[in-house]
Amino acid sequence: MIDLLRDLFPDGSGYVLEQREPDEIDRCCRLHLYEPSRSAARHRQWAPEAGDVSILGSRIGWVPESLPPVFFTETVEMEVAVYCAAAAARAGAGEQERIRAGMLLARMGLAHLAERQPYALSDGETKLIWFLCQLAKQPEYLIAGNPARGLSEASLQRLIGFLRLFIEDSPKTGIPAPVCILGCTAVDRDSWTDLLSFPGWIMRENPLCGDARSVL
Numbered sequence: 001m002i003d004l005l006r007d008l009f010p011d012g013s014g015y016v017l018e019q020r021e022p023d024e025i026d027r028c029c030r031l032h033l034y035e036p037s038r039s040a041a042r043h044r045q046w047a048p049e050a051g052d053v054s055i056l057g058s059r060i061g062w063v064p065e066s067l068p069p070v071f072f073t074e075t076v077e078m079e080v081a082v083y084c085a086a087a088a089a090r091a092g093a094g095e096q097e098r099i100r101a102g103m104l105l106a107r108m109g110l111a112h113l114a115e116r117q118p119y120a121l122s123d124g125e126t127k128l129i130w131f132l133c134q135l136a137k138q139p140e141y142l143i144a145g146n147p148a149r150g151l152s153e154a155s156l157q158r159l160i161g162f163l164r165l166f167i168e169d170s171p172k173t174g175i176p177a178p179v180c181i182l183g184c185t186a187v188d189r190d191s192w193t194d195l196l197s198f199p200g201w202i203m204r205e206n207p208l209c210g211d212a213r214s215v216l
Contacts, residue, residue, distance in 0.1 A: 001032060002059055005141050005179075008207055014167065014180040016192045017206040025145030025183040026065045028208045058086055061134030061178060063127065063144040071118040076110075076129055077101050079118050083136035104132055108162045123150045128159060135166060135178070142178040148188040156188075160195045167200075181208075 009015055019025060073079045080101035081093035090097075105111050110128060113121065121129060127150050134142055148156050163180060170177035183206065184192055196203055 002140065005060075005181075009141070009179050009181055011179055012200060014163075014182070014195075014201045016182050016184050016196060016201065016203045017208070018189070018203065019146075019183050019185055019206045022146045022149065022183070022185045023065060024206055025143065025181075025208050029062050029064070029143060029145060058137050059140045061137065061139035061142040063131050063134055063142070063147065065146040065149055074117060075114065076116050076118055076121070077105065077114040079129065080104060080132055080136050083133045087136060087138040101136070104136060107165070108132055109158055124152065124155055127151060128155065131159060138176050139178050141181060143181045145183040146185070147182055148184065148191060153191065156191055157194075160192070164195060164198060 017025065071079055072082050077098060078093060078101070081097040084097040084100045084104075085091070085093040088097075093101075102111070102114060105114055108128065110125075110132070113125060113129065118126075118129065127147070131144070131147070147159065151159065166175075167177040167180070169175075182192075184203075192203070195201055
């Protein structure tokens with residue numbers, strides 16, 4: 001899977017993929033990432049390991065359109081901290097990770113959610129926090145099949161701005177930026193105009209299985 005992503009999406013670029021159907025990329029990820037990972041997790045009785053705090057492990061981050069995320073802690077801040085710890089191959093989050101989680105939440109304009117219970121968030125808030133968690137574990141690839149769904153235009157633009165700054169600040173912060181693969185449809189195509197104006201961002205047709213069977 002990783003080798004195919006490297007072939008299709010070279011390092012150093014971000015991609016906005018045009019989909020004919022809004023769930024094309026998600027169907028593909030569910031079939032080729034979620035189901036195999038869930039099966040493997042059953043065999044090890046869901047034992048969490050450092051670097052594997054999501055069912056997808058540390059190399060690929062996935063923000064699903066409709067699949068409910070799995071949360072591990074009682075507050076949003078600690079949830080993000082767990083993923084920060086995973087990036088450093090630690091199974092548990094300490095004070096250093098909690099501080100970094102607070103900084104990431106503040107940079108995304110979500111500091112007011114720090115003490116909230118993750119399962120009490122709205123659908124839009126859940127998507128933004130799940131984005132942040134997947135970024136915090138420092139994956140090689142970050143895939144979001146339909147990031148606009150469930151977000152207001154203002155929230156979507158906040159997310160786009162955060163992604164751009166996260167990637168641009170990577171050389172200064174020392175936090176590796178993932179190759180971002182984001183899905184769009186004809187309905188929200190114009191929302192990505194500003195992001196695509198920055199160097200390294202490309203819009204192209206979706207090469208990831210429209211029928212969810214033949215891609216990977």
